[in-house]
Amino acid sequence: MGYSTGLCVNLSLFSSAAAVTGQTEFFTAPDIKVSPDRVTEGSDMSVSCHSIPSPPSVPLLYALYKNGQLVQGFSYSNGWKYTATQKEDSGDYRCAAKTLTAEKKMSHVLKIQILDLFYKPDITVSPDQVPEGSAMSIFCQSLPTPEPLALQYVLYKNGEIARGYSRSNEWKFSSTRSEDSGDYTCGAKALNIEEKLSHVLKIQILVTTASYNPEIKVSPNLITEGSDMAITCHVTLTAQAVPSLMQFALYKDGVLIHEFGYSNIWKFPPAQRKDSGNYTCGEKISTGEIKLSQTLQVQILGKDNTVQNVVRLAVSACILMACFGVVSKYFRK
Structure with missing residues (x-):
């Protein structure tokens, strides 16, 4: 953000009602304005402060306040220009006017909202589950508003740049490893616009090693x-x-x-x-x-083996039964 000052000419001169009744009023309470009415980040904006002195020869000094803090001290300039505005230039603005001898008079509050030229990006990974050795893609999506915008994207891993700025918003990993796990964020920026960062995306590469052979x-x-x-x-x-x-x-x-x-x-x-x-x-x-x-x-x-086995079992059972009968007769005697 940059600013400069410029002198805005008063559009009309008049004697206040108080002056008509015989009382002297040196200047009116100032009026604060911004131009243009809608200010998008990266564009220029002008803030002006208007007060009408009476008599017209009375010199006025002007100052600018933002959120209750003095941002431009008193001078004879009643205009302030901001180049390449940023989101942090949003706030509640007031201006003040005074003469060399009179106390300052404050304007009403002017709420200035710097509109997004593009939104904070969103980071995603595909697929949702990433097995070790498989392919993975990370996407960084930021929607410009209201018209298309040439954005550049960057990828961070654990706070360090993993892929530098380019027009591509997709990063491909052909064969992932466990060391690719980490906390990922992406950034988007445009000309004269500061970088905007996504939320943190935690990616865990899944390891599938077994303890023993099957x-x-x-x-x-x-x-x-x-x-x-x-x-x-x-x-x-x-x-x-x-x-x-x-x-x-x-x-x-x-x-x-x-x-x-x-x-x-x-x-x-x-x-x-x-x-x-x-x-x-x-x-x-x-x-x-x-x-x-x-x-x-x-x-x-084979089935023939099964029949033979059944026959063998049957013969064996008969032999056992015969032996059992012989033994029983022997003991009866």
Whole structure:
């Protein structure tokens, strides 16, 4: 903000009513005005103070007050010009007029509000949850009012400049790391306008590291051809891990048979002899790191094997019953 003074010429001369009645009134109470009526930040403004002396030859001195404080001392200039006004120039203004001998007279209060040329920016991040290793974008949005305005933007992290001023209001991070976590703010500015800062946006990069390699399990333990089978990939997590961000895959005999996805359970309804094999499961975290389980050997029993097993069980039961009968007769004797 800058200001200068200028002499405003009184527009009319008159004798006060008091002078007509024989009493001498040296000057009227001053009137304060601002030009233009609507003042936007960055533009110029003029404040003037008008008082009419009687007789016209009486010299007047003028002063300017803002919020009750003297900002321009008494002088013969009754105008003050502000260049490139800022928001802090808003306030309650009054002016004073006096002669060399008379006490000062105060004007009414003139409330001056410097209007925003653009609003305080808003900072956002996308996506809302940022896994380690994924892409992240930070946006800084400030709406100009009332017409479009060429703004420049800057990004701060923990109070330090992370990305310098440019016309772009978006900053992209292609592969985030835990050290990208922090308190972010953005700033916007225009020509002759001081920087405006957004609120603080706290960004936490989510870490998805597991404590141990995954463990693979099959259910049920004994699987016959035609029955249902489920394979599960189980992971033990650290306190910082985010389970919803992990993906799992299933391998058979070293070949990927189920692509990485968010489910860690694979069902085989019904199981076939060809489903027998050596299974491993993989767990992938957001950084792209893959951890594999130990190998699990799964053997699907054929139906013929099941019948043979039933026959064997039946024969064994008969033999046991016969032996039990023989032993019982022996003890009766």
